[in-house]
Structures are given as C-alpha cells and as structure tokens.
Amino acid sequence: xxxxxxxxxxxxxxxxxxxxxxxxxLMRNLHGDxxxxxxxxVGFIICVLTITNISPGKVLPGSGLAEFVVHYQAIVFxxxxxxxxxxxxxxxxxxxxxxxVGPLQVFVAQKxxxxxxxxxxxxxxxxxxxxxIEKNGQVRLKIVGLKHQAxxxxxxxxxxxxxxxxxx
Amino acid sequence: xxxxxxxxxxxxxxxxxxxxxxxxxxDKSMSDGDELLEYExxxxxxxxxxxxxxxxxxxxxxxxxxxxxxxxxxxxxxxQVIDNESTVVIDYKGCDHDTQYEGMCVMCCKTVPxxxxxxxxxxxxxxxLAVSRSEAKRLEHDTVGRLLNEGKLxxxxxxxxxLIHATVxxxxxxxxxxxxxxxxxxxxxxxxxxxxxxxxxxxxHLERFLQKVAAIYELHIYTMGTRNYAxxxxxxxxxxxxxxxxxxxxxxxxxxxTQKSIERxxxxxxxxxxVIDDRAxxxxxxxxxxxxxxxxxxVGAGDINAGHLPKQDAVIKSEPAPSTGAAPxxxxxKESTEAKSDPSDTSVGTTETAVEIETSTTAPTDATAAPADxxxxxxxxxxxxxxxxxxxxxxxxxxxxxxxxPTSGKPLKVLKPKAPVMDDNDNELKHILxxxxxxxxxxxxxxxxxKLTKPKKQPDVKEIIRDMKKNVLKGVNIVFSxxxxxxxxxxxxxxxxxxxSFGAICSTELSTGxxxxxxxxxxxxxxxxxxxxxxxxxxxPEWLYHSIGKWQRQNEVDYVLPELANKSSPRSTTPPHNPxxxxxxxGAEGNGEEDQGGVSEDMGTIQTINNNVWEDVAKExxxxxxxxxxxxxxxxxxxxxNTQSDASTDGGNRFPLANLKRTRVFRKSGLSTxxxxxxxxxxxxxxxGR
Numbered sequence: 001x002x003x004x005x006x007x008x009x010x011x012x013x014x015x016x017x018x019x020x021x022x023x024x025x026l027m028r029n030l031h032g033d034x035x036x037x038x039x040x041x042v043g044f045i046i047c048v049l050t051i052t053n054i055s056p057g058k059v060l061p062g063s064g065l066a067e068f069v070v071h072y073q074a075i076v077f078x079x080x081x082x083x084x085x086x087x088x089x090x091x092x093x094x095x096x097x098x099x100x101v102g103p104l105q106v107f108v109a110q111k112x113x114x115x116x117x118x119x120x121x122x123x124x125x126x127x128x129x130x131x132x133i134e135k136n137g138q139v140r141l142k143i144v145g146l147k148h149q150a151x152x153x154x155x156x157x158x159x160x161x162x163x164x165x166x167x168x
Numbered sequence: 169x170x171x172x173x174x175x176x177x178x179x180x181x182x183x184x185x186x187x188x189x190x191x192x193x194x195d196k197s198m199s200d201g202d203e204l205l206e207y208e209x210x211x212x213x214x215x216x217x218x219x220x221x222x223x224x225x226x227x228x229x230x231x232x233x234x235x236x237x238x239x240x241x242x243x244x245x246x247x248q249v250i251d252n253e254s255t256v257v258i259d260y261k262g263c264d265h266d267t268q269y270e271g272m273c274v275m276c277c278k279t280v281p282x283x284x285x286x287x288x289x290x291x292x293x294x295x296x297l298a299v300s301r302s303e304a305k306r307l308e309h310d311t312v313g314r315l316l317n318e319g320k321l322x323x324x325x326x327x328x329x330x331l332i333h334a335t336v337x338x339x340x341x342x343x344x345x346x347x348x349x350x351x352x353x354x355x356x357x358x359x360x361x362x363x364x365x366x367x368x369x370x371x372x373h374l375e376r377f378l379q380k381v382a383a384i385y386e387l388h389i390y391t392m393g394t395r396n397y398a399x400x401x402x403x404x405x406x407x408x409x410x411x412x413x414x415x416x417x418x419x420x421x422x423x424x425x426t427q428k429s430i431e432r433x434x435x436x437x438x439x440x441x442x443v444i445d446d447r448a449x450x451x452x453x454x455x456x457x458x459x460x461x462x463x464x465x466x467v468g469a470g471d472i473n474a475g476h477l478p479k480q481d482a483v484i485k486s487e488p489a490p491s492t493g494a495a496p497x498x499x500x501x502k503e504s505t506e507a508k509s510d511p512s513d514t515s516v517g518t519t520e521t522a523v524e525i526e527t528s529t530t531a532p533t534d535a536t537a538a539p540a541d542x543x544x545x546x547x548x549x550x551x552x553x554x555x556x557x558x559x560x561x562x563x564x565x566x567x568x569x570x571x572x573x574p575t576s577g578k579p580l581k582v583l584k585p586k587a588p589v590m591d592d593n594d595n596e597l598k599h600i601l602x603x604x605x606x607x608x609x610x611x612x613x614x615x616x617x618x619k620l621t622k623p624k625k626q627p628d629v630k631e632i633i634r635d636m637k638k639n640v641l642k643g644v645n646i647v648f649s650x651x652x653x654x655x656x657x658x659x660x661x662x663x664x665x666x667x668x669s670f671g672a673i674c675s676t677e678l679s680t681g682x683x684x685x686x687x688x689x690x691x692x693x694x695x696x697x698x699x700x701x702x703x704x705x706x707x708x709p710e711w712l713y714h715s716i717g718k719w720q721r722q723n724e725v726d727y728v729l730p731e732l733a734n735k736s737s738p739r740s741t742t743p744p745h746n747p748x749x750x751x752x753x754x755g756a757e758g759n760g761e762e763d764q765g766g767v768s769e770d771m772g773t774i775q776t777i778n779n780n781v782w783e784d785v786a787k788e789x790x791x792x793x794x795x796x797x798x799x800x801x802x803x804x805x806x807x808x809x810n811t812q813s814d815a816s817t818d819g820g821n822r823f824p825l826a827n828l829k830r831t832r833v834f835r836k837s838g839l840s841t842x843x844x845x846x847x848x849x850x851x852x853x854x855x856x857g858r
Contacts, residue, residue, distance in 0.1 A: 093291040109274035145277025154270040
C-alpha cells in the first residue's frame with residue numbers, strides 16, 4: 001500500500017557548500033540519500049514530495065560540517081499481509097516463481113498455486129488449465145507473509161485463491 | 169501429508185468442558201506450543217474444604233499446538249459446552265517448513281532458522297530459496313520422471329575453457345583491430361558493471377555440439393564466473409535460450425569460491441547427471457565428471473575466472489612433437505601472473521628453455537633479454553602490467569626471436585595471430601560429443617536390461633562412466649619419471665589420479681609389472697633402467713594426456729621421447745597433432761604385447777645413441793642443477809646418480825660431473841666467480857621478465 005508519510009533525515013553538509021545555494025544542496029542530497037531506499041520499518045521510499053522544514057544548521061565541533069535535520073513528506077510503499085498486488089514474473093523454477101512488485105520481490109511456491117498448475121521445464125513455466133505463468137508475465141497475487149529486515153523486505157505470496165493468477 | 173493433519177479434541181477426563189477463550193483464528197500461523205484454546209472443567213475433590221464434604225472445583229485446561237503450522241478451522245465458539253470426546257474443536261495443519269525463502273517458510277510464513285543440514289538449495293539463480301531433503305527428493309523424482317519420458321539425461325557444462333575461451337584487456341583490443349574486424353566465432357560484450365570489453369571465442373564445433381547434445385541431455389551451465397558474465401556468455405552461445413534457458417548457475421549462487429558440487433543442483437539423485445569441465449579438482453574428482461581438455465585460443469590468457477581457484481598441476485598441452493626437427497616455434501606467450509606467476513607452475517619445458525638460453529653463447533642470450541625489455545616498453549600502452557610477453561616453447565631459438573623483434577615495433581601484434589590459427593584445430597567437442605552419446609546410449613540400454621531383472625535396479629551414469637574409463641588404459645602399469653614435482657605426494661598428483669581413474673595402475677618404482685614409463689625427458693634413472701628392459705615402453709606425458717583426453721589408448725610409437733627418437737624410425741617423427749591421422753590401439757584390450765616389436769625396434773636405436781646425446785644430457789643436468797632453487801623435479805637427484813652409473817657402464821662417454829658439483833657449491837655459498845655472477849644476473853633478469 002502507498003502512504004504519504006512525514007519523515008526526517010539528517011544531513012551533514014560540508015563547509016564548501018555553505019552559502020546562498022545551501023538549500024538546493026540539501027534538497028539534492030536528500031533526494032539522493034533517501035529515494036529508492038528501503039527500511040523494514042518505513043517501507044520503500046518512492047519519492048520525496050515536499051520539504052516541510054529544515055532545521056537550523058548546527059556546526060559540529062571538530063569537523064566543521066553542519067548538521068541539518070530535514071523534515072520531508074514522501075510517498076512510501078509498504079506491503080501488508082493480505083494485500084493483493086499486481087506483479088511481473090522475473091524467474092521461474094521448479095520450486096515456484098519470483099515476481100517483482102515494484103521494488104519488492106515476492107516468491108510464490110508451487111504449493112501456493114492452484115493444484116492444476118504443473119511445472120514445465122521448457123520455458124520454464126507453470127501451466128494451469130487456462131493459465132500460464134512464465135518469465136515477464138503479469139500475475140495478480142496475494143501477499144501472505146512478510147519478513148522485515150533492516151534494509152530489506154521479502155514477501156511470500158499465493159495465487160491459490162479466486163481472481164488471482166495470470167493477468168490476461 | 170496426512171501425518172501433518174491434526175484434529176484437536178478435549179481429553180475425555182476433562183469433559184464436560186466449557187470453552188473460555190479461543191486464542192487463535194482461522195488461517196493463523198502458530199508455533200509449536202502456542203495456546204490455541206482455553207477451556208474450563210469441573211472436578212470433584214473429596215475433603216478439599218471440609219473433611220466430610222465433596223467440593224466442586226473449576227479447573228482450566230488448554231489445547232496447545234503440537235507443531236508449527238496453520239489453523240485450518242475452528243469448530244467452537246466462546247461459551248460453548250463440549251461433552252463428547254469425539255467433538256473436534258480445531259482442525260490444524262502442521263508445517264515442516266519444506267520450502268524456505270529468505271529464512272521464511274513459504275507455507276506458514278514463519279521465520280525459521282536457516283539449517284544447512286536439513287535444507288539444501290536447488291534453484292539455479294537464487295540462494296534465498298532452500299528446500300528440505302524430503303522436498304528435494306520429491307522435486308528430483310519429478311525431474312527424473314520427466315527426463316526418462318523425454319529420453320534425456322542431465323548435463324552440467326562449464327563455460328571457461330570448456331565451451332569457450334574468454335579474455336579481457338587492451339592487448340586483445342589491438343589484436344582484434346589489427347585483424348581488421350572480429351575473427352570468426354569471436355564475440356565481444358561488455359558487462360553491465362564495467363566498461364571493459366570481454367572477448368570470447370567459441371570452441372570449434374560448439375554450435376553443432378550443443379544442438380546434438382541438447383537432444384539427449386538437459387543442459388545446465390555451472391561456471392565460476394559471475395552472474396552477469398554467465399548470462400552474457402549464455403546469450404552469446406545460445407541467443408534464443410533454447411539450450412540452457414534459465415538453467416544457469418554462477419559463482420554468485422555457488423556460495424563456494426573453490427569448489428563446484430553436483431549436489432548444489434541435484435541434492436539427492438546424481439545417477440542421471442553428467443558433468444563436463446576442464447578441471448577435475450574443483451569437482452573433487454566426481455565420478456560423474458567427463459574431463460575435457462582445456463581450450464585455449466587467446467594463448468596465455470588461461471581461465472579468467474580461475475583466479476581464486478587452487479592452482480593446477482602443470483598440464484602439457486597438445487603441441488607438435490618436439491622431435492620433428494621442424495621450424496622452431498616462435499610463439500610469444502602472454503601469461504597472466506595471477507594464474508601462473510609461480511615458476512613451479514609452469515611446465516618443465518619452460519624451465520628448460522630458460523636455462524638453455526642462459527647457458528648458450530653470450531650473444532644470442534643478450535639478444536633475447538633485450539627484446540623482452542623493448543617489448544614491454546614499446547607496448548606499454550597495450551600491456552597492462554600484469555601481462556608481459558614471454559618466451560615459451562620447447563625449442564625457442566634466440567636468433568629467431570632476435571631477428572623478428574627489431575623489425576616489428578610491436579612484436580606482440582605480429583606474432584599473436586599465429587597462435588590462434590594454430591590452436592583452432594581443436595576437435596575436443598567432437599570427442600566429447602561421442603563420449604556423451606555413448607553414455608546416453610548405455611544408460612538407456614541398461615535401463616531396458618534392468619527392467620527385466622528381478623530386483624529392479626536403476627542404471628547409474630557414475631558406473632557407466634567408470635566402466636568406460638577403466639577400459640581405456642586397462643592392463644597398463646605406469647611409472648612416472650620427472651613428471652610429478654618432487655615436493656608433491658605422487659598419489660595426489662592430478663595425472664596420477666587421472667591415470668588410475670582410466671584403469672591404469674601407477675607405481676613409484678620400476679617393478680616387474682610395469683609396462684609404461686611416462687617421462688618428461690630422457691636421462692632419468694627410471695628411463696635408463698626401463699631402456700634395459702624389453703617390455704617397457706617409454707613415452708612422453710602427452711601419450712597419457714591424449715589417451716585420457718580422447719578416452720582411447722594412443723599408439724605409443726607416436727609418443728617416443730625426443731631424445732630417444734633422434735635415431736628412431738621415421739614414423740615417430742610425425743607429430744601426433746591431428747587426431748584423425750593417428751592410429752590408435754585403444755580398441756585392443758591388450759597389455760601392449762602386440763606392440764612388442766615396435767618397442768624393441770626403438771630399443772635398438774637407443775643403443776646407437778652417440779656422444780652428442782650424452783652431451784645433451786650433461787647440459788640438461790647442468791641446467792637442472794643450476795636451477796635447483798627454482799624447480800624441484802624428482803629427476804634432479806635421480807638424474808644425478810643415474811647418469812653417473814650410466815656413464816660408467818657406457819665406457820668413454822663421461823661428462824665433467826665434478827665441475828658441475830663445484831659450480832653448484834659455489835652458487836650456494838655465494839662464492840661465485842665473475843662469470844657465475846654474470847650468469848646469475850642474467851637469470852634474475854630473465855625471471856623478472858616473466
């Protein structure tokens with residue numbers, strides 16, 4: 001699910017950037033630092049929308065760097081258990097298949113596919129009565145399990161329910 | 169699985185019972201010991217409050233999960249009274265965590281600690297997936313059934329030096345440019361993470377090999393290259409993905425930098441898996457392995473992905489027989505120091521060449537040393553520091569090199585094209601295809617046979633390969649002479665193991681049963697002793713390598729030692745290079761008896777060896793002694809003693825052994841004469857230039 005979240009990020013700015021364009025540097029740094037990152041707690045930070053507040057810079061003793069705490073609003077993607085998502089199949093093997101939901105990798109085991117799905121090593125793909133799951137195909141799946149690590153989220157999905165499976 | 173279905177009931181002694189709380193919900197994943205349900209029941213107790221009264225006491229009981237699993241159905245609600253012991257309150261499905269993704273069970277989504285013992289990886293391209301042994305067995309059973317239906321076996325192929333030869337570096341760019349475009353079957357690609365172009369040369373007959381073999385084998389790539397490299401090469405040799413599809417396993421998924429293992433892909437059943445690779449040691453000499461002669465097109469580049477692998481024993485490549493007296497090879501070899509910086513790693517021939525140069529007359533020696541320097545400076549742009557041109561070859565003549573060098577500004581470019589042309593007669597894939605076809609045929613023949621036998625037995629490629637190999641050198645009893653370095657335990661040497669796996673018996677001593685002496689050079693004790701015997705054949709190591717490489721015993725007459733062949737019959741002068749020309753005796757089961765005549769003929773010529781040969785031997789010995797610090801071949805000492813004894817038996821053909829001894833002492837103690845010092849300096853320069 002996508003959320004608009006208020007987040008903060010601390011930036012240490014080198015003295016050579018001090019000056020009238022300091023705010024631009026901070027914004028550029030912020031975009032570079034946080035966009036595309038993932039944390040188990042927040043989810044995937046997709047895009048920074050607005051900067052709500054930049055704290056006054058505090059020069060750190062010893063180094064001369066200035067520390068700014070930037071508060072910003074960003075779109076984040078955080079997967080939830082039970083969520084139904086559309087994904088693109090990236091790899092198929094005899095145990096199951098991997099699919100990408102944007103930045104999130106989901107694994108669907110063969111046991112969590114309808115029982116008519118059979119593995120076919122020529123392709124390789126899974127063939128059901130009226131469906132086929134192969135690399136680069138589109139699937140709709142339901143996330144049944146998530147593992148949140150510090151900088152990584154992994155998900156397990158199922159297509160063994162009504163209206164899930166290949167998107168035609 | 170039925171034994172994972174649990175139907176929880178309330179124990180009979182606790183009935184009737186009232187449900188107090190349902191502590192779970194449908195489809196919820198539970199751990200072993202989690203509380204599912206709480207209930208209350210009444211017990212009667214005598215004398216609990218008063219001695220003569222019976223008290224009714226409410227007690228609590230609970231139902232706990234007896235295994236990790238998922239709640240399938242809850243049949244009761246809070247407050248419900250259960251009075252029948254057959255009433256099922258909860259349906260529960262246990263989970264064995266058969267399949268795990270990133271340490272998470274894909275069925276119950278519980279985080280389970282990764283257990284290397286119980287779980288194995290099976291997917292080619294993902295290390296995050298692990299399956300339990302029982303699940304792996306089930307999956308493999310499916311695979312086996314599918315393969316049997318299609319009439320196929322599994323074949324794991326290596327890339328580097330097996331199917332292709334790859335190289336990188338600016339020197340090769342220049343060479344390509346000088347060729348005026350890409351030679352046939354050479355392909356270039358950059359990898360996504362770097363701008364350096366990689367060049368690969370497809371092994372001759374690769375296309376046909378893949379087509380033929382794909383019909384009877386399911387192909388898997390298993391390489392020590394990175395994922396990106398493996399995918400790029402796979403795309404180059406199989407653009408449509410019809411041979412390999414996604415069955416590619418690279419170093420990134422192997423988790424072991426030095427070894428490959430069939431169990432990584434086939435954890436339980438390896439009876440239908442054949443492996444082809446140019447290195448046997450990384451497979452721990454697996455019985456499923458069909459070893460391939462390494463393919464080398466970009467001479468000297470070696471295996472670009474073997475940097476982290478343990479070093480291999482020196483391998484003698486298929487080179488024209490040095491005894492031909494043909495034009496000396498003027499082949500310049502670039503050698504990556506990473507792979508072969510150790511002097512002991514290079515072949516005996518190289519060592520000899522080195523010494524030969526320095527002990528020959530002064531003028532050509534200097535000429536050799538100088539071009540080596542000019543080459544490096546002239547081509548400083550094109551040779552990255554790790555690669556330096558270097559002289560290699562059994563009969564490198566200093567004059568020839570010198571005459572070529574000054575005329576060409578960049579000798580590398582001029583001489584380089586020669587090598588690929590020479591090496592492109594490679595027919596290895598044809599031989600391998602034949603072997604693979606035979607294995608396949610035998611497997612399915614055996615299967616038909618075993619169908620009829622009573623205790624049904626599955627054919628096994630391991631046994632088929634073993635039997636096929638054992639027949640190649642059956643009845644051959646080998647003694648090695650100056651082939652295995654002295655410091656090495658002979659039984660562990662690559663060539664020793666190879667010979668034994670092909671049915672030969674290897675011995676360290678020249679006992680009575682010995683039929684072959686495999687010698688890198690003449691003049692060792694074992695060789696001269698063998699020459700006195702009529703029934704022992706003395707052959708160059710190439711004989712063994714070729715016999716092993718082709719799985720067919722080669723004709724010994726083509727592999728007579730050059731020193732012994734000087735006066736030998738003219739037929740032995742034909743280089744055994746073109747395999748089609750060769751007569752081989754591989755088919756014959758013989759112990760070599762039918763070849764007796766040929767051997768005695770050779771023996772006859774040996775008697776007539778003249779003084780020149782002894783001088784050669786003496787020079788060689790001097791070289792060996794002089795180079796003792798660098799190479800410790802077992803011939804060093806044996807040559808020493810045996811030449812002494814031989815010289816005495818041979819009458820007047822003595823050589824100044826005493827001088828040599830003195831020289832060596834001086835060198836060791838540092839009391840060298842001016843001459844010696846100059847020679848030392850030259851040697852050092854030569855080594856630096858490598």
